[in-house]
Amino acid sequence: MAASLLRSHSSSRLALSRVRAFLSSLPLLHSLPDPHPPILRSQLELGFSPQNPSLPPFPPWTKPRFFCSSSSSTAAEPAPAQDADSSTAAGDEATSEEATASEESAAPSLEPLDVYRELRRADKGSTKLKRSECDSLVKVFRGFAKSPWVSDQALAVYIPASFLPHVCRRFREFFLRRCPPHVFRHLSTLGPSPEADRFLFPIFVEFCLAEFPDEMRQFRTLMDSADLTKPHTWFPFARAMKRRIVYHCGPTNSGKTYNALQRFMEAGSGVYCSPLRLLAMEVFDKVNSLGVYCSLHTGQEKKSVPFSNHVACTIEMVSTEQLYDVAVIDEIQMMADPTRGYAWTRALLGLKADEIHLCGDPSVLKIVKKICRDTGDELEVNHYERFKPLVVEAKTLLGNFKNVRSGDCIVAFSRREIFEVKLAIEKFTKHKCCVIYGALPPETRRQQASLFNDQDNEYDVLVASDAVGMGLNLNIRRVVFYSLSKYNGDKMVPVAPSQVKQIAGRAGRRGSAYPDGLTTTFLLDDLDYLIECLQQPFQEVTKIGLFPFFEQVELFAAQFPNATFCELLDKFRENCRLDGNYFLCRNDGVNKVANMLEKVQGLSLEERLNFCFAPVNIRDPKAMYHLLRFAMHYSQNRPVGIAMGMPKGSARNDAELLDLETKHQVLSMYLWLSHHFKEDTFPYVQKAEIMATNIADLLGQSLAKACWKPESRSQGKPRPIEEENSQDKLKPVAKESYERPRSLIKAHKTKRQEQPGQHHLAGNFVV
Ligand SMILES: Nc1ncnc2c1ncn2[C@@H]1O[C@H](COP(=O)(O)OP(=O)(O)OP(=O)(O)O)[C@@H](O)[C@H]1O
Numbered sequence: 001m002a003a004s005l006l007r008s009h010s011s012s013r014l015a016l017s018r019v020r021a022f023l024s025s026l027p028l029l030h031s032l033p034d035p036h037p038p039i040l041r042s043q044l045e046l047g048f049s050p051q052n053p054s055l056p057p058f059p060p061w062t063k064p065r066f067f068c069s070s071s072s073s074t075a076a077e078p079a080p081a082q083d084a085d086s087s088t089a090a091g092d093e094a095t096s097e098e099a100t101a102s103e104e105s106a107a108p109s110l111e112p113l114d115v116y117r118e119l120r121r122a123d124k125g126s127t128k129l130k131r132s133e134c135d136s137l138v139k140v141f142r143g144f145a146k147s148p149w150v151s152d153q154a155l156a157v158y159i160p161a162s163f164l165p166h167v168c169r170r171f172r173e174f175f176l177r178r179c180p181p182h183v184f185r186h187l188s189t190l191g192p193s194p195e196a197d198r199f200l201f202p203i204f205v206e207f208c209l210a211e212f213p214d215e216m217r218q219f220r221t222l223m224d225s226a227d228l229t230k231p232h233t234w235f236p237f238a239r240a241m242k243r244r245i246v247y248h249c250g251p252t253n254s255g256k257t258y259n260a261l262q263r264f265m266e267a268g269s270g271v272y273c274s275p276l277r278l279l280a281m282e283v284f285d286k287v288n289s290l291g292v293y294c295s296l297h298t299g300q301e302k303k304s305v306p307f308s309n310h311v312a313c314t315i316e317m318v319s320t321e322q323l324y325d326v327a328v329i330d331e332i333q334m335m336a337d338p339t340r341g342y343a344w345t346r347a348l349l350g351l352k353a354d355e356i357h358l359c360g361d362p363s364v365l366k367i368v369k370k371i372c373r374d375t376g377d378e379l380e381v382n383h384y385e386r387f388k389p390l391v392v393e394a395k396t397l398l399g400n401f402k403n404v405r406s407g408d409c410i411v412a413f414s415r416r417e418i419f420e421v422k423l424a425i426e427k428f429t430k431h432k433c434c435v436i437y438g439a440l441p442p443e444t445r446r447q448q449a450s451l452f453n454d455q456d457n458e459y460d461v462l463v464a465s466d467a468v469g470m471g472l473n474l475n476i477r478r479v480v481f482y483s484l485s486k487y488n489g490d491k492m493v494p495v496a497p498s499q500v501k502q503i504a505g506r507a508g509r510r511g512s513a514y515p516d517g518l519t520t521t522f523l524l525d526d527l528d529y530l531i532e533c534l535q536q537p538f539q540e541v542t543k544i545g546l547f548p549f550f551e552q553v554e555l556f557a558a559q560f561p562n563a564t565f566c567e568l569l570d571k572f573r574e575n576c577r578l579d580g581n582y583f584l585c586r587n588d589g590v591n592k593v594a595n596m597l598e599k600v601q602g603l604s605l606e607e608r609l610n611f612c613f614a615p616v617n618i619r620d621p622k623a624m625y626h627l628l629r630f631a632m633h634y635s636q637n638r639p640v641g642i643a644m645g646m647p648k649g650s651a652r653n654d655a656e657l658l659d660l661e662t663k664h665q666v667l668s669m670y671l672w673l674s675h676h677f678k679e680d681t682f683p684y685v686q687k688a689e690i691m692a693t694n695i696a697d698l699l700g701q702s703l704a705k706a707c708w709k710p711e712s713r714s715q716g717k718p719r720p721i722e723e724e725n726s727q728d729k730l731k732p733v734a735k736e737s738y739e740r741p742r743s744l745i746k747a748h749k750t751k752r753q754e755q756p757g758q759h760h761l762a763g764n765f766v767v
């Protein structure tokens with residue numbers, strides 16, 4: 001797991017260098033007489049020896065902060081009086097007596113090295129603790145073993161999470177049998193707490209150095225090859241440049257991208273990095289239409305416009321080799337995305353551009369400032385406000401589709417709900433609906449968006465998933481949340497406030513037919529949560545995503561020649577080291593694909609990695625089958641074929657619609673692979689492109705007339721509770737209206753005791 005290492009605690013920082021020095025000096029250690037007190041071994045190794053009196057007797061990091069009132073005091077000195085005071089403050093009568101006594105004679109030391117030495121000197125079993133005393137100490141050690149702080153710090157001294165429980169158990173056994181009374185009293189006062197962890201940790205390190213030097217040495221080799229610390233140093237050319245970073249910081253619909261694109265178009269050369277293919281395509285079209293030659297580069301397509309010095313690309317495809325005058329990184333807050341965040345981090349750290357424009361909300365401002373300090377780049381921040389405030393309609397739709405109006409965008413969080421809502425609206429009102437959801441190709445989403453934007457047709461309502469939250473320019477008057485819960489792959493959870501903000505902010509676009517933005521919910525019960533989300537300030541991001549380069553994985557893999565690719569990924573995750581501001585991006589799908597591809601022989605590590613990262617819906621067995629087939633043919637050096645017929649026409653039911661979606665995804669995957677492998681291995685690119693375009697058209701035609709009940713891709717598998725219940729939600733309450741009977745948000749938010757909507761029925765809110 002990703003770990004934040006050694007940022008907060010200077011003593012631990014020193015611990016790392018100490019452990020490194022210790023582990024890198026094998027001959028000296030081995031030449032020491034045995035049995036040699038380990039503490040002295042490490043001291044000797046660092047030069048702290050009686051023969052070298054000019055050096056302090058113990059390295060300073062071993063002084064726990066909580067007990068050293070003065071940094072100049074040494075372990076040889078008696079513990080300062082404050083130490084005794086601080087322990088008596090919370091102590092019992094006996095402790096108080098002890099403190100008084102310690103003022104007369106030297107108090108027993110609580111310096112970690114002293115404690116450790118005392119433990120070492122003591123005979124095994126010398127401590128006779130009462131049962132209750134023993135129990136209270138065990139609690140402290142349990143807390144220590146489970147503390148995330150300890151786990152991070154242990155990783156920094158080359159003890160990975162997998163080994164930590166064993167070491168902690170041994171440490172506890174060692175400690176309990178020899179624990180001196182004053183240390184016991186001290187730990188009892190602290191109890192299981194961060195202070196106890198910080199007190200024990202340096203002693204723990206000494207114990208590990210003595211007991212597990214070989215293991216630590218092995219782990220060190222392993223972890224060094226999975227070292228992802230200081231990622232800004234991975235891009236020496238970018239570091240050699242003096243870059244100017246401009247952060248366009250503000251909420252949705254405030255002109256951030258517009259202003260950044262102005263600079264992009266003025267520049268002699270530029271790159272625009274988009275979170276979505278769709279948005280890259282929009283910028284590509286817009287910029288070319290304004291007379292600036294611009295190419296397009298996404299995972300699936302490369303359109304090179306002759307004489308162009310500008311390129312619009314998806315963030316994953318941006319080159320850190322090419323030099324640009326201006327780069328734009330849109331939706332910079334996506335740096336914190338658990339899966340894709342690394343692509344934004346890489347672009348920010350690695351782009352070779354004189355001027356880099358970041359567009360996004362304020363959540364990553366602080367961390368961007370920190371990165372700029374690390375990279376030495378100059379940072380300018382431009383703050384933006386929404387052109388028009390967003391107004392929350394307190395009335396809501398009261399669970400009735402009859403309250404839908406022209407220009408509404410109804411947001412639902414599953415494909416099933418989207419089609420149910422579309423069906424209900426078209427059946428019980430005069431409105432016609434366009435739909436937008438993640439599984440649709442970008443071309444179809446754009447087609448649906450322009451159908452909705454165009455005022456001269458009957459399609460005046462949009463039903464969309466969260467895919468609408470980013471990228472498209474839509475003429476939305478009002479965003480209506482059909483629900484505010486979402487299936488997270490495991491269970492239904494409330495939609496995150498940042499996402500609610502992003503989606504609601506789509507209402508009322510400058511220059512559109514509806515410049516004033518409104519938002520509300522379908523159910524009155526959901527309204528409070530909507531307001532709560534919109535009123536929440538942007539949460540500051542403390543960690544951003546990172547992922548290793550292929551070369552780093554390759555280096556690591558060399559140590560496990562017999563490991564499967566899946567095992568390798570797991571081991572890398574377990575052993576990798578990160579700075580405190582970074583986390584390792586997870587890729588849940590990759591493991592599933594890697595497992596499936598295990599049976600394909602003859603792929604190099606790089607080829608396997610490429611297949612694993614191909615865009616595939618892992619829940620779609622047909623798409624998975626095609627990926628397996630592509631990999632098998634490739635590994636047998638056969639030209640990879642499409643092996644899929646063109647559908648006869650548009651879909652007549654949901655099963656056919658699902659089939660069209662799958663077919664497009666498979667073609668999209670084929671095109672992606674063709675751009676990631678040698679050209680001649682995927683020779684049917686042109687055919688795949690034509691088929692993909694035609695299928696996107698068929699999808700558009702199918703959606704225009706879709707009036708069927710949705711099916712599930714995972715037929716036969718248990719559906720999430722929400723989906724099971726969704727039939728009930730649409731039970732007609734009157735002949736011509738529908739009602740959803742309950743709000744899942746209400747169930748989630750049991751803590752909210754007040755009656756739904758009681759404060760909000762009075763009027764609208766500006767947020
Ligand atoms: N100065 C301007 N003149 C004309 N139109 C503008 C101007 N600024 C922004 N717009 C228009 O306002 C709309 C919103 O602007 P933009 O897309 O830049 O907002 P944003 O802050 O990037 O929003 P989001 O966070 O949703 O991406 C766009 O349609 C854009 O063309």
Ligand SMILES: [Mg+2]
Nearest residue numbers: 256257258359
């Ligand atoms: Mg924008």
